Amino acid sequence: xxxxxxxxxxxxxxxxxxxxPGDKSISHRALILGALxxxxxxxxxxxxxxxxxxxGRAMQxxxxxxxRTGEGEWTIEGHGGFSTPAQVIDCGNAGTGVRLIMGAAAxxxxxxxxxxxxxxxxRPMGRVLEPLSEMGVRYEARDGGRLPLTLHGGALKGxxxxxxxxxxxxxxxxxxxxxxxxxxxTVIEPEATRDHTERMLRAFGAxxxxxxxxxxxxxxxxxxxxxxxxxxxxxxxxxxxxFPIVAGLITPGSEITIEGVMLNxxxxxxxxxxxxxxxxxxxxxxxxxxxxxxxxxxxxxxxLTGVVVPPERAPSMIDEYPILAVAAAFATGETVMRGVGxxxxxxxxxxxxxxxxxxxxxxxxxxxxxxxxxRGTGAAPRGGGMITTHGDxxxxxxxxxxxxxxxxxxxxxxxxxxxxxxxxxxxxMRGLGGDIAEG
Ligand code: S3P
Numbered sequence: 001x002x003x004x005x006x007x008x009x010x011x012x013x014x015x016x017x018x019x020x021p022g023d024k025s026i027s028h029r030a031l032i033l034g035a036l037x038x039x040x041x042x043x044x045x046x047x048x049x050x051x052x053x054x055x056g057r058a059m060q061x062x063x064x065x066x067x068r069t070g071e072g073e074w075t076i077e078g079h080g081g082f083s084t085p086a087q088v089i090d091c092g093n094a095g096t097g098v099r100l101i102m103g104a105a106a107x108x109x110x111x112x113x114x115x116x117x118x119x120x121x122x123r124p125m126g127r128v129l130e131p132l133s134e135m136g137v138r139y140e141a142r143d144g145g146r147l148p149l150t151l152h153g154g155a156l157k158g159x160x161x162x163x164x165x166x167x168x169x170x171x172x173x174x175x176x177x178x179x180x181x182x183x184x185x186t187v188i189e190p191e192a193t194r195d196h197t198e199r200m201l202r203a204f205g206a207x208x209x210x211x212x213x214x215x216x217x218x219x220x221x222x223x224x225x226x227x228x229x230x231x232x233x234x235x236x237x238x239x240x241x242x243f244p245i246v247a248g249l250i251t252p253g254s255e256i257t258i259e260g261v262m263l264n265x266x267x268x269x270x271x272x273x274x275x276x277x278x279x280x281x282x283x284x285x286x287x288x289x290x291x292x293x294x295x296x297x298x299x300x301x302x303x304l305t306g307v308v309v310p311p312e313r314a315p316s317m318i319d320e321y322p323i324l325a326v327a328a329a330f331a332t333g334e335t336v337m338r339g340v341g342x343x344x345x346x347x348x349x350x351x352x353x354x355x356x357x358x359x360x361x362x363x364x365x366x367x368x369x370x371x372x373x374x375r376g377t378g379a380a381p382r383g384g385g386m387i388t389t390h391g392d393x394x395x396x397x398x399x400x401x402x403x404x405x406x407x408x409x410x411x412x413x414x415x416x417x418x419x420x421x422x423x424x425x426x427x428x429m430r431g432l433g434g435d436i437a438e439g
């Protein structure tokens with residue numbers, strides 16, 4: 001972690017074509033499933049961010065051989081199971097990493113101790129430990145469910161689990177544990193969440209049965225399934241594309257193309273919302289790559305209008321509310337974001353930090369327990385804030401994007417954390433003409 005400061009200054013229109021790094025969710029899963037599988041898995045387009053590198057090291061510690069053969073090109077030799085690691089598993093900043101890996105490890109007769117950085121040590125792990133304990137896992141955790149924690153895996157019972165919150169991480173942890181549970185598992189999600197684990201389990205040869213019923217989506221993983229190594233092509237991360245897209249919408253004169261963005265409908269809530277706000281977003285060159293729909297997104301500067309975001313859209317854009325709030329600060333009228341209490345347990349309390357950061361930049365924000373409202377005037381906000389990011393990459397990037405189009409520069413602390421998910425963020429934005437610099 002660095003204590004340097006990064007600042008974004010208002011300036012020129014943003015123009016050009018870029019490609020954002022590989023999807024973070026798919027990158028974690030490729031490494032974990034590759035390590036659980038038997039044989040060789042090859043990955044292209046892997047996100048080489050800190051979160052993913054931590055998952056790679058963890059897979060190595062559990063006994064897989066993980067190697068890099070080129071930019072974004074990785075191989076994993078899996079042995080069909082995890083063995084007891086010699087060291088503590090440090091997942092860094094990655095909630096997805098630690099929760100999915102705990103699920104994956106749970107079904108093997110091993111003991112492993114997990115930890116993470118200061119942010120991850122504050123985040124709730126009980127949401128994963130509860131279903132895993134019902135399946136037979138034992139653990140010792142700090143404060144009833146915080147890292148560092150030690151997990152004892154072993155013979156697991158099957159489980160039918162109704163997700164108490166819309167969380168793909170919890171769903172995925174139960175499914176991965178279910179690979180080694182007697183009778184398999186069924187996860188019922190009242191609100192559908194991203195389905196990358198289900199898709200990738202199938203790509204590795206497992207049967208996953210999905211049925212939409214009255215009480216929600218039923219995802220069933222039958223017992224006794226083995227995974228076989230395969231090739232995974234990781235498409236561009238829509239959650240990273242979100243930053244240059246909003247930059248293009250709010251910076252006068254801009255036109256940007258972002259190539260190869262994943263368009264899985266469980267992830268595109270932000271794009272839908274921006275179009276409803278009047279954003280000029282066009283999707284071209286739609287195609288399939290690596291089992292996912294991808295396309296190129298062309299974005300042009302647009303006059304935006306505030307909207308009420310339907311709460312049921314939250315799972316498909318949960319990581320995108322910070323940057324949506326920035327777009328809302330440039331729109332005319334109120335943008336209302338409700339049903340997003342989960343934002344408070346991400347890498348930081350994102351509702352509180354976006355409210356504080358936007359207010360420091362002269363934007364009117366009303367905070368609620370499970371949501372917030374941003375009131376834009378249709379003109380560029382003042383900017384000029386020094387933003388405390390609490391080490392949250394998306395809080396840092398959102399405010400830097402705001403600074404590119406505000407009236408005064410915006411500075412963020414702990415910008416080194418941007419490397420967890422989008423290590424090329426500053427250089428890509430500079431390449432488009434954005435003035436982002438140290439200091
Ligand atoms: C993720 C799921 C989301 C998201 C996170 C990645 C995943 O978290 O915020 O960045 O890869 O499954 P929850 O499932 O906990 O909402």
